[in-house]
Amino acid sequence: MDEHGREAQSVARFNQWAPSYDDDGVQRIFAPLHRTTLDWVATLTTEPASLLDVGCGTGALLETAASRLPGARLVGADPAEQMARIARRRLPVGAQVVCAGADPLPFADGTFAVVVSTMAFNFWPRPVEGLREAARVLAPGGLLVIADLFAVGWLRPVAPMVGAGNRPRSRPAMGRLLADAGLRVVGWRAVSRRGPVPILHAVAATRR
Numbered sequence: 436m437d438e439h440g441r442e443a444q445s446v447a448r449f450n451q452w453a454p455s456y457d458d459d460g461v462q463r464i465f466a467p468l469h470r471t472t473l474d475w476v477a478t479l480t481t482e483p484a485s486l487l488d489v490g491c492g493t494g495a496l497l498e499t500a501a502s503r504l505p506g507a508r509l510v511g512a513d514p515a516e517q518m519a520r521i522a523r524r525r526l527p528v529g530a531q532v533v534c535a536g537a538d539p540l541p542f543a544d545g546t547f548a549v550v551v552s553t554m555a556f557n558f559w560p561r562p563v564e565g566l567r568e569a570a571r572v573l574a575p576g577g578l579l580v581i582a583d584l585f586a587v588g589w590l591r592p593v594a595p596m597v598g599a600g601n602r603p604r605s606r607p608a609m610g611r612l613l614a615d616a617g618l619r620v621v622g623w624r625a626v627s628r629r630g631p632v633p634i635l636h637a638v639a640a641t642r643r
């Protein structure tokens with residue numbers, strides 16, 4: 436199967452998952468991860484005017500963002516129409532959800548102050564192109580935060596064996612991909628833990 440076939444198969448799986456996604460046990464992990472990611476965004480920026488969530492799923496992170504950033508333009512993009520449909524239903528009037536994957540993003544250059552992506556990056560079929568698109572739609576100085584399973588710390592040998600989607604990247608590999616996209620890493624942090632043990636991480640980068 437070629438790349439487009441694999442991509443269509445992946446999107447079809449997410450369309451199937453969409454109706455039960457919000458009741459799935461993974462929400463016990465993802466809901467706090469969304470809050471932690473947005474907490475981190477708040478420490479790295481001041482009141483962003485706009486935020487794009489790439490691979491927004493059913494819009495849970497954007498719903499939390501709506502209560503924290505009442506004046507901000509909130510936009511989600513997801514290639515799985517059934518995910519996007521649920522997100523549209525749950526989000527307040529004014530938020531926008533488009534059916535689109537990470538590349539190409541259907542937005543003009545420099546549109547967003549913040550781009551986030553939680554638990555979706557490892558499903559982007561072309562991560563290099565996706566990161567370039569995220570950089571393109573960010574305003575100069577804008578912030579990108581990607582939360583996912585990465586091969587960092589104690590997870591270095593483990594993550595490549597357990598991750599879904601693409602092989603989880605190491606810290607240096609992500610640094611190289613982000614630099615190639617014109618982004619400068621500003622930090623890493625754990626966004627989900629089991630007890631004291633970090634499980635999921637996020638990397639933040641700014642557009643040069």
Ligand SMILES: C[S@@+](CC[C@H](N)C(=O)[O-])C[C@H]1O[C@@H](n2cnc3c(N)ncnc32)[C@H](O)[C@@H]1O
Pocket residue numbers: 445446449465489490491492493495496512513514515518535536537538552553554555556558559560
């Ligand atoms: C595990 S879900 C995460 C959804 C949401 N971000 C969250 O935190 O709950 C992965 C999401 O990535 C989306 N996705 C799949 N392929 C993608 C692509 N090429 N670009 C962007 N998102 C994609 C899926 O449709 C799905 O909604």
